[in-house]
Amino acid sequence: MENTINFGIDLGTTNSAVAKFVKGEVIIYSNPQDYGRNTLPSVVSYKKDKITVGNKAKEFLEKDPKSVVGVFKRKMGTAESFKIKSINESKTPIELSAQVLKELKTFVNTGDTLDAVVITIPASFDTIQSNATKEAGIQAGFKQVVLLQEPIAASLAYANMKKEREMKDGQWLVYDLGGGTFDVALIKIKEGEMKVLDHEGDNFLGGADFDNMIVEKLVIPKILEKYSFSNLEDEMKSATGKFNAKYYVLLRRAEEAKIMLSSKTSAEIVIDGFEDKEGNEVDMEIVITRSEFNELIKPNIDGTIDMIKKIITRNSLKPIDVQFTLMVGGSTYIPYVRSRVEEVLQIPANCEIDPTTAVAIGAAYYAATKPKEITKDDLNKKQTTISIKASYNKASKEKEELFAARITGDITGLSYRILRQDSGYDSGLKKLSDRINEDLPLVDGAYNFFTLVVYDEQNNLIETDIEPIGINSGFGISGQPIPEDICLEVDDYDNPGKTRLELIFQKNSILPLRKQVTFPLNKGMIKGNEDDFIIINIVEGSHLALPQSNKGIGFLKVTGKQIKRDVAKGSDVEITLSITESRDLTISIYLNMADQEFKQTFNPKVRHTPIDFLKDDVLTLSESLELEIQEATAKEDYETAGALNKLKKEMEAVSEETENLTNDDVTDKRYQLEDKKRKIAQEIDSATKNKRIQQVKAHYFEVKEDCLKMLDENGNDHERKTYNDIVAQENAFFATNSPLKIQEKSDEMHSILSKIKWRTPDFLIGIFQWCKNNQTRMNEQTQAKSLIDAGNFAVESQNWERLSEINSGLLNLMPKGAEKEATTRIGFGL
Amino acid sequence: MQEIKKVTVKVPQAYLDFMNQIFEIEKKSANLKEENSIQRNLNKIKVILEEEFFKGSSTIGLTYHNPLGESYSDTRTDCEATISGTGVENLEIIEVIKPIIFYAYQENEKVIKVIVQPAVVIVQSKNSNF
Numbered sequence: 001m002e003n004t005i006n007f008g009i010d011l012g013t014t015n016s017a018v019a020k021f022v023k024g025e026v027i028i029y030s031n032p033q034d035y036g037r038n039t040l041p042s043v044v045s046y047k048k049d050k051i052t053v054g055n056k057a058k059e060f061l062e063k064d065p066k067s068v069v070g071v072f073k074r075k076m077g078t079a080e081s082f083k084i085k086s087i088n089e090s091k092t093p094i095e096l097s098a099q100v101l102k103e104l105k106t107f108v109n110t111g112d113t114l115d116a117v118v119i120t121i122p123a124s125f126d127t128i129q130s131n132a133t134k135e136a137g138i139q140a141g142f143k144q145v146v147l148l149q150e151p152i153a154a155s156l157a158y159a160n161m162k163k164e165r166e167m168k169d170g171q172w173l174v175y176d177l178g179g180g181t182f183d184v185a186l187i188k189i190k191e192g193e194m195k196v197l198d199h200e201g202d203n204f205l206g207g208a209d210f211d212n213m214i215v216e217k218l219v220i221p222k223i224l225e226k227y228s229f230s231n232l233e234d235e236m237k238s239a240t241g242k243f244n245a246k247y248y249v250l251l252r253r254a255e256e257a258k259i260m261l262s263s264k265t266s267a268e269i270v271i272d273g274f275e276d277k278e279g280n281e282v283d284m285e286i287v288i289t290r291s292e293f294n295e296l297i298k299p300n301i302d303g304t305i306d307m308i309k310k311i312i313t314r315n316s317l318k319p320i321d322v323q324f325t326l327m328v329g330g331s332t333y334i335p336y337v338r339s340r341v342e343e344v345l346q347i348p349a350n351c352e353i354d355p356t357t358a359v360a361i362g363a364a365y366y367a368a369t370k371p372k373e374i375t376k377d378d379l380n381k382k383q384t385t386i387s388i389k390a391s392y393n394k395a396s397k398e399k400e401e402l403f404a405a406r407i408t409g410d411i412t413g414l415s416y417r418i419l420r421q422d423s424g425y426d427s428g429l430k431k432l433s434d435r436i437n438e439d440l441p442l443v444d445g446a447y448n449f450f451t452l453v454v455y456d457e458q459n460n461l462i463e464t465d466i467e468p469i470g471i472n473s474g475f476g477i478s479g480q481p482i483p484e485d486i487c488l489e490v491d492d493y494d495n496p497g498k499t500r501l502e503l504i505f506q507k508n509s510i511l512p513l514r515k516q517v518t519f520p521l522n523k524g525m526i527k528g529n530e531d532d533f534i535i536i537n538i539v540e541g542s543h544l545a546l547p548q549s550n551k552g553i554g555f556l557k558v559t560g561k562q563i564k565r566d567v568a569k570g571s572d573v574e575i576t577l578s579i580t581e582s583r584d585l586t587i588s589i590y591l592n593m594a595d596q597e598f599k600q601t602f603n604p605k606v607r608h609t610p611i612d613f614l615k616d617d618v619l620t621l622s623e624s625l626e627l628e629i630q631e632a633t634a635k636e637d638y639e640t641a642g643a644l645n646k647l648k649k650e651m652e653a654v655s656e657e658t659e660n661l662t663n664d665d666v667t668d669k670r671y672q673l674e675d676k677k678r679k680i681a682q683e684i685d686s687a688t689k690n691k692r693i694q695q696v697k698a699h700y701f702e703v704k705e706d707c708l709k710m711l712d713e714n715g716n717d718h719e720r721k722t723y724n725d726i727v728a729q730e731n732a733f734f735a736t737n738s739p740l741k742i743q744e745k746s747d748e749m750h751s752i753l754s755k756i757k758w759r760t761p762d763f764l765i766g767i768f769q770w771c772k773n774n775q776t777r778m779n780e781q782t783q784a785k786s787l788i789d790a791g792n793f794a795v796e797s798q799n800w801e802r803l804s805e806i807n808s809g810l811l812n813l814m815p816k817g818a819e820k821e822a823t824t825r826i827g828f829g830l
Numbered sequence: 831m832q833e834i835k836k837v838t839v840k841v842p843q844a845y846l847d848f849m850n851q852i853f854e855i856e857k858k859s860a861n862l863k864e865e866n867s868i869q870r871n872l873n874k875i876k877v878i879l880e881e882e883f884f885k886g887s888s889t890i891g892l893t894y895h896n897p898l899g900e901s902y903s904d905t906r907t908d909c910e911a912t913i914s915g916t917g918v919e920n921l922e923i924i925e926v927i928k929p930i931i932f933y934a935y936q937e938n939e940k941v942i943k944v945i946v947q948p949a950v951v952i953v954q955s956k957n958s959n960f
Binding site for chain 2: 252449
């Protein structure tokens, strides 16, 4: 057990925070329900069955004051209590503060038990108020509570940041301007002892007031300059006003603009989405400059300065007697606040600490110096354990899923809370009963995890036996998997004239499925020309096989006759494929340039075999069979040649029968022929696979060797790593026995090679020389000449980086066809 | 009790700003009266962000959700709400300033989504009588 308290809590009027001293450093815990923010709004909401503390409670503060309480710190130590209508009870400021402290306990995720803590109080707190704060700590379950004044905490944070063990004797001001309150204190240090000498404050001034002023004094007048409204301000600010929702939108945007003005000299506020009384759509952008904003808040800031002046006069000081003004609180991020205070008082403003967390950090530093005084009896309290039996659907497509649980064990005084792992849902703290039911909201298309946590009266975690609640709301709940790969046939640029398969949905993917792919067209289409076309052919079967060996399940052809305008080569085609649970396949093609969509749904019960496409396929297949036979014979690979020759007869029969089919044949003949064709293709594929694998393997090793050589000479660490990664996968991709897979890795290897080459002087000079020889063919002669002059100079001065840029410039000047020639001749490219 | 691993993902603010801008464009394009196919480009951008933006892995990506019209209560920590009008019962999201942004990734073949930006919304009671 640690011997010192170590935990510090800033129990603020508007926001609170908790920090811990660990091995010389202070860590600030973040709010687990607020996406990494470090603070918890000090607001508590009560509903019949639950308590909520923080942001969610704050949202309801203004509109539901009968159930939600905030700024209760101001009432600490008074006999006043807050009537809560929803539970028909009154809550004292002490009880409310205890709720905030208990919520802060849930921030601590380091497994510590929080039994002793330092809590900060304003410099203005008297003995009764201080004791009330201590009582709140005890009610929250802390065994030991040590109090510390906020300005001293901030000063300690500063001293520790400066690593000054002993601060010099002297005095300074702590200027604390937060979201809703302002405090200033004069601190004196003498022989290592820090003391608050005097203080002033305004409980109703802070950053939120500035947001309001931006909307009222800058935004609304500017809207009225351009549009006509009879009573815009009232319609915005009144809860029953027509534009009340817009008012809150503007407040949010004003806050964003305010934050932006801390780093920029101007910020925009967009105003749109409503109409004036003449029916004109409001759509404008207001620019607010930093000087406009400064002018706006000047009276308020000057008001805070007057309070400081009072302190200085009361204590018979001169500005020179004060070392600095330590800036604390989120609103001191505003540059004008800092500069104005400094300018008027002639005391340097000190902005070195994080103004939002300084008080909690200082409290933790102080806590590290305070010994724990907790008796063993306090610690030996028995730990309750309870058992929870949960029941819920583990998969659901609903927006919400009912979670039910039965609890056994002693549940007196216990409460529970259910949280979603992504922080998107928090049930709030609810009283635990022997049966609980909750509707849990699910995020669509994902696995939803929830935790159920049980707390005792002081929000200490109680151990339970419940496992995390996991509900799959993703696709494929009880859906069926697809039995084969589903692929799209595409042109194979490595083998001109041939096609290959692009995997769209992998075997065993769960239905329904949807995917969109985009390709640049490799040919143009002229409007009205039937001979220009693109084909979308979707096949079922291994994506590593020959396209002809798979079964067609969807086919769409778009010709020039169907398009509204010419479509150029290089423009994009977007292909969207979706398959429903009942296996209906929908192909949709969108031609970007024509802004046209073509869509068709294919039913699995009906086959789609267009005769002209089948004829084409058969022709391609018999040509490649012929080629393969020649190749095998030439290589004296008689085994393969024999196997292929056997197929030749079958192929000839299929070719003949297909040729004889009329394009409007209505019999089943085309399907039978398609099946036969597929079978032949599969056999060709298996007979020649070894040959193709050997070819690609040989190519891979060739590139690998070149690459290694280049790496040794000129490679960097990153390139070496990429190379090693590919080599490490060798066994795996060779084992796939897929020529395509191996080719893919060769390409990756090749791209490393090109990258290195493009940096080496010899290579760069080589390209430059080639460009020089071809200067006369370039598109812009003057530009080419000046680039070549620059290139000559770069070569002379050995500025290789510059030469690389010049080469790119020169290649761009080459006519389109030649560019390709250049890249292939010199051995690089995509 | 088995604890769930709490995943905190920090997505650079620029990405979130980018997503917010796309959301804004989508909102504006929905209001256009003239026929257009802007939504198609927006869908494409969304697919890129969801599937291709983080190169090298198609299993992670950014998506957003517009909660407009959904009901709201204090259990919804995926939204930062401001309540307009009168009444706090039966709340509905009537305006979305920023959408909920998710970062999705795959773990043991499960798609997990983490909220990297809660929505900023204005809500109002359905019982409000204007």
